[in-house]
Amino acid sequence: MDHSDRGAHLELASGPEAPRQGREFTRLWLALHHPKPPPATIDDIILVTSELVTNAVRHGGERITLRLHQQEAGCRVEVHDSGTNTLGPTPGCCTDDAENGRGLAIVSELSILGQSRNGGGTTAWADLTW
Template sequence: MPYDPASPRRARELTEAFLARPRRRTASVGDERADDAALVVSELVTNATRHGRSLCRLRLKVADDRVTVEVYDSNCALPRIGPLTEDGESGRGLAMVRSLAQHLDVTAAAAGGKTVRAVLAG
């Protein structure tokens, strides 16, 4: 995905289309999980382009009852959840991803950058 303000929207559209496709030999993704996955993608791509200030790579995987979302960007700075306030208008994305995902991790890439992975299950 390009370093562009429209990338999160485009990534969400691609995710929705990917998860709506029929799959052979794998469980289908229910509407609620598909909505959660699209939101997670939007938040992670937003973070990669806004805070990582780079293009990013999106990878989706559906296996059994899990949807795995991976977003790579070339910025080495690790994401962090900032303090949440009642009147704050930003800083909630990663906290939201963490609440929707069964598993969330960040892996530094050997050549630089990082991959943020969220696994949604059940």
């Protein structure tokens, strides 16, 4: 775990505990954040973190890096995984009766979502404002 004035990052092992660890780390970072986001926005940021880390666990490699960046009017949640898989599902691609596949659709409703691939894995980010 590393903190700076404007951001922080956490290395996670891919597995069932990673989303919870990401949520706890994000909650701690937000508690130290000035100015503090409104309570509803805090909930959105934690949900976005959980969905992006879960997506990395399901579709990525063994290592995940969670980065949180303070921006002028909000923050960026960024998740990098070391996997060689293609990017996760396109937001909004699941059927009404599907049991999963809504994570990126939720993230895209709450934030501005971006994704990229490079030789070292996949990065997904979400920009949230308050």
